[in-house]
Amino acid sequence: MSDIDFAQLTQYSKQFTGLTGELEAVLMGLAPEMKPHLPGITDSFYNVLQGIPKTQRFLDGRIDALKQTHIRWLEQVFSGPYDTDYVKAMYHVGDVHVKVELPVEFMAGAMTLVSVRLNELLGEILVGDPSRLAKATAAVNSVLGFTLMVMQQSYESSRLAEELEKFLKITGMSRILFDNLASAYKY
Numbered sequence: 471m472s473d474i475d476f477a478q479l480t481q482y483s484k485q486f487t488g489l490t491g492e493l494e495a496v497l498m499g500l501a502p503e504m505k506p507h508l509p510g511i512t513d514s515f516y517n518v519l520q521g522i523p524k525t526q527r528f529l530d531g532r533i534d535a536l537k538q539t540h541i542r543w544l545e546q547v548f549s550g551p552y553d554t555d556y557v558k559a560m561y562h563v564g565d566v567h568v569k570v571e572l573p574v575e576f577m578a579g580a581m582t583l584v585s586v587r588l589n590e591l592l593g594e595i596l597v598g599d600p601s602r603l604a605k606a607t608a609a610v611n612s613v614l615g616f617t618l619m620v621m622q623q624s625y626e627s628s629r630l631a632e633e634l635e636k637f638l639k640i641t642g643m644s645r646i647l648f649d650n651l652a653s654a655y656k657y
Contacts, residue, residue, distance in 0.1 A: 479557055480553065493605075516533060519580070520533075543563075547610075563621055567621065578622075588614075
């Protein structure tokens with residue numbers, strides 16, 4: 471994790487997902503309306519996951535703890551800041567998912583479930599204000615895409631580390647030699 475330039479990852483992920491300062495302000499402005507509903511969103515999310523047989527080994531005996539973590543994350547989604555500290559935390563979440571061997575597609579599917587439910591809730595709360603609803607939907611989609619992109623970076627970093635270890639094993643090259651060669655050829 472120390473080789474990751476989190477400032478660069480933050481900037482890149484924001485550019486890629488369109489998470490602008492304006493959308494960040496929209497998210498934070500939604501916090502008072504959304505916060506009371508976040509436990510229900512989390513319950514709904516885990517109810518769906520519990521109905522998917524392949525998720526059981528990741529959930530068994532951990533639902534209550536996972537729900538608490540999920541609610542804290544959702545609160546952060548609507549409170550910010552969406553800075554390098556947030557990116558470090560979300561990268562760490564992705565890293566934990568890698569370590570427990572959670573298939574990467576579970577994260578994309580799970581984020582879709584959260585997105586659908588949050589957007590349904592926004593539709594209920596902002597039914598009389600279509601302009602605000604459009605901005606809120608864009609903000610939620612952007613921050614969830616941003617978060618997913620960061621978490622998935624953990625999978626990519628893990629894959630590259632595994633490939634490097636295979637290369638070192640096959641060639642018999644030491645890590646120190648490889649690092650020295652790599653630093654000599656940085657451009």
